[in-house]
Amino acid sequence: MKLRELAYSRSGDKGEVSNICVFVYDPADYPKLAERLTAEVVQEHFGDLVRGPVTRYEIPTAHGLNFVLERALDGGVSMTLRVDPHGKSFQSLVLDIDL
């Protein structure tokens, strides 16, 4: 099952760091999310788009997770030549993960 079936997300940027927060629609799905959507899974899915470590923070009161991806924006908004310098589209790539 794709993450998009049970969760929603938003990505943002600060310098060269991207963060992606992910929340389940149904709180009953939170344990599954927390168990399966690990930092390693996200790191693997993003591959060489991300050159630094991925850190995961749990937010149980919001039934969500926050991922911080370091050196993920090819030098940052103002430096990168990427089409999407902010990584706004990363929120959609994460939802493609097969849980």
Add this chain to the structure above:
Amino acid sequence: MGSGRVLTLGAGSAYANDRLEPAAAMADSGRVSYLGFDCLAERTMALAQVRRRRDPAAGQDERIDALVPLLAGYLSSGRKVVGNFGAANPDAACADFARNLRAVGLSGTRIGVIRGDDVRDLVRDLDLELPEFGTTVRALGDSLVSANAYIGAEPIVEALEGGAQIVLGGRLADPSLFVGPICHELGWALDDWDRVAHATLVGHLLECGVHSTGGNFEDPPYRVVPNPHDLGFPLAEVEDGSVVVTKLDGTGGAVDERTMKTQVYYEIHDPAAYLTPDVTADFSTVSFEDLGGDRVRLGGARGRPRPTHLKVLVGVNQGWKATGEMSYGGPGCVERARRAEEIVRRNLERFRDRIDDLRFDLQGFDSLFGDRLRGGYPTEVRLRMALRTRDADVARAAVHEMELLYFGPAGGGGAVGTVVPALAVTPAYVPRELVELSVEVVAA
């Protein structure tokens, strides 16, 4: 729950080019006593410094002439406006406000001007480290364009205490635009960390405008909001320990648990330690209660002492960025676009020493995610070239090479190209006591 007093504040702007109509609607609604205008993003300050360098009377927000007439009724009833309209030139913003206020019959309106966020000389003297660059400020030499410290609610409170009805400054931190009014009106001390964290949560939910009401949110069929062409700006009814976020009746979008959650954790790293000039805020235990009718009650933010250092964004001139695009369609479009890339790369070889960075993408195929996500063979692709160079002639020549692809592989269509200044911004950190701020209240 304290005195039970409720203060209602509205969002007026989320960035330098935001729509003005929702701010006008908010002002005319009669529901808010403060409007907060965030006019800046990471690059906006550096771009504004470039404008000021060309023209000493420029570098401020460019919407003030259009905005003030829209706020005339609101301001004439004594209600207040706080914004980082100053960008690179707070005094020019003040002059723009004063001129426009007089023109709409509001001469005498008191404007608080906050100065001191421009710390270019200070960062040069201290030769601050630039961790993302792996160098120090002095190594930048002439390419140092700007250095602005993120400043907090303290001078805003001072201006309001001084009787200002409009408060403006340069790089006032986004949430602080709301923290200042909340603490001033509700009588909260700026070292009452839990309350300052609560005010920061409110500011964080308002400063991004429609990001709280359905912007950057829809994903049909999973997430849709009503009338996304007409998203309302958020407003907040703040009291001690809790806040209700909502939007104006009749506007598009939604305020629900989902739009609130995505915004609370937007551009936050450790949810237990969100750093602003005002506080170290803990949003990890924020509570969400959907009241229905586009109203959500939030609470539960906690605070610890503010950081000892202020973040400074340093703007660095890196020459020019050129982009060029050309489309290919039908069978073999990927191969023809790759062939076109080879041709341009070959013809740019003559500039090799003057090109600092160069990349090609196939839009519609691999431009956003590289090889991380692949569908089937596309029906069309758009080849995009992007490069950075110190030499404007090289930038223009590269755009021309992309245009000449009309005579490259078969069927190239729709060439466009741009050359824009390449302006990097990178963070540094300065001890807060070294940043000298001043507040002056003047009459329009």
